[in-house]
Amino acid sequence: MRIFADRLPEQLAKTLHPVYLLFGNEPLLLQESKQAIRQAAASQGFDERHRFAVDNSFDWNPVFDCCQALSLFSARQLIELELPETVNAANAKELVALADMLHPDIMLVVVGTKLTKAQENTKWFKALNQRGCHVNCLSPDQSRLPQFVQTRCRQMGLQADNEAVQMLAQWHEGNLLALVQSLEKLALLYPDNQLNLVRLEESLSRHNHFTPFHWSDAVLAGKANRAQRILRQLEAEGVEITILARTIQKELILLTQLQSAAKHTPMTQLFERHRIWQSKRPIYSAALHRLSVVKLHQCLQTLAQLEIISKTQYEVSPWPLLHQLSAEICMPQVQFTKA
Template sequence: MPIKLEQLESALNKNPSAVLITGDEPLLSIEAEDTIRQSMRQRGFTERSVYEVARNFDFNQLFAKADNLSLFAERQLIELRLDKAPDKNQQQSINELISSAEDDTCYVVSCPKLDKRKLSAKWVKAFEERGCVVQIWPVATYQLPKWLGQRAQQMGLSLTPDALSMLADRSEGNLLAAKQDLEKLLLTSGGRTVDVTQVMDAVANNARYNTFELIDAALGGQLDKAARMLELLKQEGVVPVIIVSTVYREARQLMKMSEQVARGKSIADVIKEYRVWSSRSRLINQALSRVPFRVWAGLVTRCSHLDKLSKGQAEGNVWDEILTCLMLMGGKQLWRNIVKVPH
């Protein structure tokens, strides 16, 4: 049975000869590998080899390496990194390697998330027999502020609740980016508690955050400012897909919130339900009051087309379309066929 990341250290105390890491969260997978390496070094596994396993990878070199170990060879850690789930031939080779592993060799294999059916495969069971399978789960959106707070505390960094919420919201679940932001804040905080303003100052040159400022300008009805910011981002060479993904995400969220308001729920209750951080609640209140549900629904549909434009899968001027969406988010009354949900 797969174990959670929190159980890994305990599992390593049982001296496994094989560990499989499966999941789609890069930072947590990297940290799991680091934990294994540290444990193995303490056990005397001083030699380490890393192999990137692509489609035509030759497993014979690994079998030969295992056969040629001398009596006085160092204990070795062999890492295999797969960019996708192994095919049948690769599964068979991995199964043979793991099943025949000697005490002086430990195999660590990492691959993307495996579903329930794939986790029951024979090659996966070989890891459970000789060691363990670590299943990496992403941090849920509602758990992200708490996760960031714990990380910050481990680093000796203190953030206000609003600063944590803002960092969580704008990291969009990218833990690697969130960790880098925490490291930057640690360097600039000077030991003081970090607030929202300091978070914005610390990431001022980050295109991802500048895009959020663009969205906030539009939601606040500062449409001239939003248009200028969009032109500046264009001149700076920011790729449209970064902006489009943020606009799309914001439009979907506000459509859901607006639907609740349209059903009779108060804006204050909806903002509370969706855990909008306090320093942004006024902005969201204004946007929900200014723009009706039908426009948010139309925006989400337009953003689907906009996403194709940004990836070159449809024809049109992506920058003009982004500007149109920003105008609609700010409550600008445009011509009828813009507001209408396209077919």
């Protein structure tokens, strides 16, 4: 079973699973999910909680000791395991063994960062997942964020019109903790709980947080205005231009490889070969439809020129050229027809 973090309270109200797998990159969702599970578990008699941080030299004996203690002599137990980003072979083996040791007096919560497709296919993950619930704690993407904002507003009794929801989403993208804090502030400022653009502009400032990957995704999708807005903010925050150049270089090279191979290989097969996530395939498809091999080579040449400027001409800012490159990648190809 797999659900988004915002559906977890609803699921917990129906039934408790013996295993919860919390994986994602959003600290707020991970923390709230852990807290919701703790409260639900406590209401069902899981009064004893043990937390373990797993590393490459972790001793599993204390965890197994917890599983061997039955409720006849001790309280029902909640075990929380914080996994490292990479689970080595030794820990993977112990996780499989742990899955076989679970019983009704134990609830297991496993917490980790964003999962890769390869990790989802591991024996340890499948062994635990078939016994419980996988909770997706990833940051909502741009398309899901307004719905997330609307849900949060309803939970807090706030009534936001569509324009207010869109502004809240835009101003807090990549920073959900700031979003919650802003909503709490608005609830205090406006007892009537009505939110609109005027009130937001009077009371809040931007708290969005972008990474180079937000920019590259916008560029691949051809969203020129969004790409420029993100790039301006990254520039203002002092992000190293070399990081952005390397990020987009990797994408341009991958697109060139895909475009060249697409002549004799189905695109689905190419996506699998290059391990491109299902959620990312639409933006790669959009970029491939928009950019020919010739255009991609031109973009790579512009990128090389940018790198030369950044490393040799210190009196010249390379940022205007990066903004130009961003716009060129987003620009649809002009189709010429014969008169």
